Amino acid sequence: MPEMIFRVRWPDGKEIDCYSPSLVIQDHFTPGTTYPIAEFLQKADTALTEASERVRARYGFPCSRALGQLQVIRQACAPFLNRPDAQVSILSFKF
Structure with missing residues (x-):
């Protein structure tokens, strides 16, 4: 399966690389x-869950790395969820 890294910038200006086992x-x-932070979180949840399920369909087990990345994203979003102006930028994709 093709993996990818997507780089994000959090509302506080920090940037991180996030992993996906799929181009989804x-x-x-x-x-x-x-x-907006809530929309980013919803999209990340949907995308990484779908990516993990693609791994399950192909190999018979979910992708723990994708689910771990989703947990990191949830934790990173938590401090900003009560700020309606908080936004996350998608900076790039790396294949």
Whole structure:
């Protein structure tokens, strides 16, 4: 399966690389686009869960790395969820 890294910038300006075991991230995010924090979290949840299920369909087990990445994203979003102006930017995709 093709893996990818998507780089994000959090509302506090920090940037991190996030992992996906599938290119499905491209179906949910666009580089150069900024998303309200709640929308970003919902899209990340959908995309990484779908990516993990693609691994399950192919190999018979979910992708623990994708689910771990989703947990990291949930934790990173938590401090910003009560700020309606908080946004996350998708900076790039790396294949």
